Amino acid sequence: MDIKDIIKPENLVYQKTPLMTDKPLSYCPGCGHGTAHRILMEVIEEMGIQSETIGVAPVGCSVLAYDFMNVDMVGASHGRAPAVATGIKRCWPEKFVYTYQGDGDLAAIGTAETIHACNRGENITIIFINNGIYGMTGGQMAPTTLKGMKTSTSPYGRDIETMGNPLKMTELVAQLPGTCYVTRQSVHSPRNVRRAKKAIRTAFESQKGKKGTSLVEIVSNCNSGWKLEPVAANDWMVENMFPFFPLGDIKVDGKLVNNQ
Helix, strand or coil: CCHHHHCCHHHCCCCCCCCECCCCCCCCCCCCHHHHHHHHHHHHHHHCCHHHEEEEECCCHHHHHHHHECCEEEECCCCCHHHHHHHHHHHCCCCEEEEEEEHHHHHHHCHHHHHHHHHHCCCCEEEEEECCCCCCCCCCCCCCCCCCCCECCECCCCCHHHHCCCCCHHHHHHCCCCEEEEEEEECCCHHHHHHHHHHHHHHHHHHHCCCCEEEEEEECCCHHHHCCCHHHHHHHHHHHHHHHCCCEEEEECCEECCCC
8 A cells, every 4th residue: 555545634643733843843852842832833723823923932942932833923031021922912902922931031030021911911821831940041940949959059959948939920920900811731641731732722712802811831841950851750740840830720711710
């Protein structure tokens, strides 16, 4: 049988979305960024809004998104993506605007931009990748680094007395009146990938309905920064990250859920 007889639409189990470019992913093996990219682009494709979508990515591993996402992209200084997205959305309110940010960016140097954009209820979607560490710049401690977690700048583990507590940015913005949909998901298993994709779709649908700011946190691994192999990094994430950063919806249609 000729290979052409096999590769037919009715025989395809999976096909890469055309909104992902053909450039090979340059993320570390096992990193969750690639999966997050894919489901984000799948949502945009399925909604048929590619030509109406503008993404904003700042500094960090998220800056690589420009190479892989086949939508209009705009660069932002470190932490400033929500401010840039605000400007774009106000100039073109009919566009779908999203930011793609890591935890060192969104929850550290960009804390003010994130808080105020959410408080104002800017009609944008924020995709927040939380791996508890600065991934690209050397594995330093981030605001989301767990208690006792070792990093290049906390080699003996995060000490709460001198370094403060980990920051739950998602719970924080959920308290703000401008946020309409706030959720925390992951992409470490097929079931969780489906849930994360559904969450991203809900966020974009909320933007379409002009409901305010949506924030989708995706708890991910950083096996390079954590000094673990990919499978071990996922196991460590489940055992250590999820108890502190529990998965699930926090705010839906402007109302807090799960006793938040």
